[in-house]
Amino acid sequence: AVTASNSLKRVDSLCPFCGVGCQLTYHVRDNRLIRVDGRDGPANEEKLCVKGRFGFDYIHHPQRLTKPLIRKEGAPKEQMDPANPLSHFREATWDEALEKAANGFKSFKGPELAGFGSAKGSNEEAYLFQKLIRTGFGTNNVDHCTRLCHASSVAALMEGIGSAAVSAPFMDALKSDVIIVIGARPAQNHPVAATYIKKAVKQGAKLIVMDPRRQALSRFADHMVQFKSGADVALLNAMIHTIIDENLVDEEYIKTYTQDFEKLRSRIQSFSPEDMAPVCGIAPNEIRKIARLYAGAKRALIFWGMGVSQHVHGTDNARCLIALALITGQIGRDGTGLHPLRGQNNVQGASDAGLIPMVYPNYQAVGDKTIHDRFADFWQAELDPDPGLTVVEIIHAIQARQIKSMYIMGENPAMSDPDTTNTRKALASLDHLVVQDIFLTETAMYGDVVLPASAFPEKTGTFTNTNRQVQLGRQAVDPPGDAKQDLWIICEIANRLGLNWSYDHVRDVYREMASVMNSLNAITWERLETENSLTYPNDQAVLFRNGFPTETGKGRIVPTDLIPPDEVPDTDYPFVLTTGRMLEHWHTGAMTRRAGVLDQIEALPVACLNPKEMKKRDIEAGDIITVSTRRGTVDIHARPDRDVPPGMVFIPFCFKEAAANLLTNPKLDPYGKIPEVKTCAAKVEKT
Numbered sequence: 001a002v003t004a005s006n007s008l009k010r011v012d013s014l015c016p017f018c019g020v021g022c023q024l025t026y027h028v029r030d031n032r033l034i035r036v037d038g039r040d041g042p043a044n045e046e047k048l049c050v051k052g053r054f055g056f057d058y059i060h061h062p063q064r065l066t067k068p069l070i071r072k073e074g075a076p077k078e079q080m081d082p083a084n085p086l087s088h089f090r091e092a093t094w095d096e097a098l099e100k101a102a103n104g105f106k107s108f109k110g111p112e113l114a115g116f117g118s119a120k121g122s123n124e125e126a127y128l129f130q131k132l133i134r135t136g137f138g139t140n141n142v143d144h145c146t147r148l149c150h151a152s153s154v155a156a157l158m159e160g161i162g163s164a165a166v167s168a169p170f171m172d173a174l175k176s177d178v179i180i181v182i183g184a185r186p187a188q189n190h191p192v193a194a195t196y197i198k199k200a201v202k203q204g205a206k207l208i209v210m211d212p213r214r215q216a217l218s219r220f221a222d223h224m225v226q227f228k229s230g231a232d233v234a235l236l237n238a239m240i241h242t243i244i245d246e247n248l249v250d251e252e253y254i255k256t257y258t259q260d261f262e263k264l265r266s267r268i269q270s271f272s273p274e275d276m277a278p279v280c281g282i283a284p285n286e287i288r289k290i291a292r293l294y295a296g297a298k299r300a301l302i303f304w305g306m307g308v309s310q311h312v313h314g315t316d317n318a319r320c321l322i323a324l325a326l327i328t329g330q331i332g333r334d335g336t337g338l339h340p341l342r343g344q345n346n347v348q349g350a351s352d353a354g355l356i357p358m359v360y361p362n363y364q365a366v367g368d369k370t371i372h373d374r375f376a377d378f379w380q381a382e383l384d385p386d387p388g389l390t391v392v393e394i395i396h397a398i399q400a401r402q403i404k405s406m407y408i409m410g411e412n413p414a415m416s417d418p419d420t421t422n423t424r425k426a427l428a429s430l431d432h433l434v435v436q437d438i439f440l441t442e443t444a445m446y447g448d449v450v451l452p453a454s455a456f457p458e459k460t461g462t463f464t465n466t467n468r469q470v471q472l473g474r475q476a477v478d479p480p481g482d483a484k485q486d487l488w489i490i491c492e493i494a495n496r497l498g499l500n501w502s503y504d505h506v507r508d509v510y511r512e513m514a515s516v517m518n519s520l521n522a523i524t525w526e527r528l529e530t531e532n533s534l535t536y537p538n539d540q541a542v543l544f545r546n547g548f549p550t551e552t553g554k555g556r557i558v559p560t561d562l563i564p565p566d567e568v569p570d571t572d573y574p575f576v577l578t579t580g581r582m583l584e585h586w587h588t589g590a591m592t593r594r595a596g597v598l599d600q601i602e603a604l605p606v607a608c609l610n611p612k613e614m615k616k617r618d619i620e621a622g623d624i625i626t627v628s629t630r631r632g633t634v635d636i637h638a639r640p641d642r643d644v645p646p647g648m649v650f651i652p653f654c655f656k657e658a659a660a661n662l663l664t665n666p667k668l669d670p671y672g673k674i675p676e677v678k679t680c681a682a683k684v685e686k687t
């Protein structure tokens with residue numbers, strides 16, 4: 001895994017960006033990354049996208065934090081100098097910074113404290129972080145970006161089939177004859193996974209792309225179903241109606257492996273394609289065609305992303321997809337199944353490791369007394385018996401002065417959370433905020449203590465990709481200056497809180513974590529060191545061949561009703577605003593905006609509009625326009641984009657100069673507690 005010659009070292013590791021989990025080799029000279037090559041990993045077969053291949057030099061950026069920082073006495077949090085944000089801080093020794101961080105936490109009681117961990121960190125970091133919050137802070141107020149990602153999918157999957165991970169890897173697209181991609185843009189956000197979908201189409205598979213925006217995969221699609229934003233349930237229920245009405249269901253499968261089909265059959269009557277066509281904007285005949293194609297396939301696979309999950313009805317959207325698979329038996333065989341594409345490289349693993357307020361590692365319910373007592377015994381600690389608050393709920397609790405102190409490791413809620421103006425005010429109002437990161441992010445600027453952490457290539461740990469493949473990332477270079485590895489920092493804080501932790505190596509943390517996660521039974525550290533990538537559970541790529549891990553062993557079909565988006569266009573705000581990612585930048589841009597090649601390709605904040613809308617408003621490409629919602633305003637460059645339908649504006653959320661989330665709606669899905677950042681009402685004006 002590590003070879004060296006002529007002062008050039010090669011280290012086998014992983015891409016730090018998306019959930020595809022591409023394996024790569026770092027080429028290192030004089031403690032600097034000089035090149036990256038794709039490795040023959042099971043999810044990438046030597047392929048890398050532009051981020052993985054060229055987006056590595058952020059780790060050597062001059063803005064890396066190299067010393068612990070403490071906010072200067074009296075430096076106001078609300079009035080940062082964006083040109084010189086460091087002016088509000090002074091450098092400190094590690095001892096001083098850690099003492100101040102820990103003493104601050106000690107002056108508050110359990111429910112007054114909270115922590116955000118990170119899906120950018122390893123499984124071991126996620127495990128130790130949630131253990132620290134639960135045992136050291138005495139609260140379950142611990143969450144991470146899964147809440148902004150697939151929380152609603154997880155709620156629906158746990159309820160329906162008893163397991164939140166994907167049922168089949170994305171490479172199984174090559175075995176499918178029909179593939180649905182809904183609310184996802186794999187060619188931008190999971191580029192190497194998209195290559196398998198394109199290859200499947202070239203081999204003869206039929207591709208159905210369903211999304212309010214067109215995308216690169218539309219060119220490969222037999223059906224590009226461009227439905228109205230927020231009308232997912234109408235469209236999917238009309239498909240289900242067709243399948244039941246035309247008796248395209250798999251009766252044997254329904255009888256053997258599902259429950260509550262009759263409830264669906266009676267509730268679906270009001271969702272005929274004719275009735276739903278005006279709601280979703282798709283003609284009844286087209287709805288029938290795609291329903292027949294999916295139900296009639298020998299093997300069909302559904303991929304989905306944030307376009308499904310980030311709605312007030314995100315859980316209902318996922319329930320519809322689960323129902324589609326269950327009534328047609330399109331799950332539990334090669335080339336079939338449900339695949340919610342995970343966004344960050346370790347959002348699957350961080351969730352598995354318990355970085356979630358309502359469950360311990362392996363989704364074991366906090367509220368279950370037996371499980372609670374078992375963890376209290378294992379960790380030798382008193383544990384909060386009640387589930388904690390989620391990401392947006394924590395921000396609300398800060399505003400209500402219920403939470404007064406936070407530990408944020410590697411997350412950037414000042415950019416990623418909806419209605420960012422209020423999020424930033426909340427962060428500024430905390431009595432004590434400790435941020436652990438590699439840059440002075442928009443969130444770290446509100447910190448009382450800022451702890452310089454390690455970048456991905458500076459540490460060793462395990463990461464779990466969207467396919468349930470646990471893979472080993474290996475340290476290639478040392479952290480710069482006095483920056484430290486995240487595990488060391490977490491342990492130092494834990495010990496100052498009196499937890500008395502001692503781990504000699506990351507593998508010790510892995511072993512402890514695996515001992516409470518039966519999904520990792522067959523995956524030892526030693527196997528990972530030699531085999532690099534192992535799939536849980538028990539090396540099974542395709543799950544649910546003989547039923548589901550639910551109480552009855554059957555998949556539960558949950559009917560859904562129409563719930564409109566929380567905000568729809570009106571005369572004051574006539575556009576739909578939607579947000580998302582772009583190929584070259586990743587999430588809030590903290591890393592990729594500091595990667596030379598990537599930031600040169602996409603250097604400026606843009607809002608994408610249909611060219612017809614631009615012409616109507618006399619807007620030229622590159623003009624500055626003002627996009628406003630009921631929560632905020634950004635000035636941003638206009639970009640013509642035929643993929644965006646008239647009446648819609650799309651803004652990527654990676655640009656701090658025009659932060660899209662200043663505009664987005666914090667209204668939550670009631671089950672997954674995910675905010676509706678995918679759609680809200682907006683106004684577009686030429687500036």
Ligand code: SF4
Nearest residue numbers: 015017018022049052
């Ligand atoms: Fe990295 Fe994802 Fe690109 Fe692979 S597809 S190189 S994991 S960003």
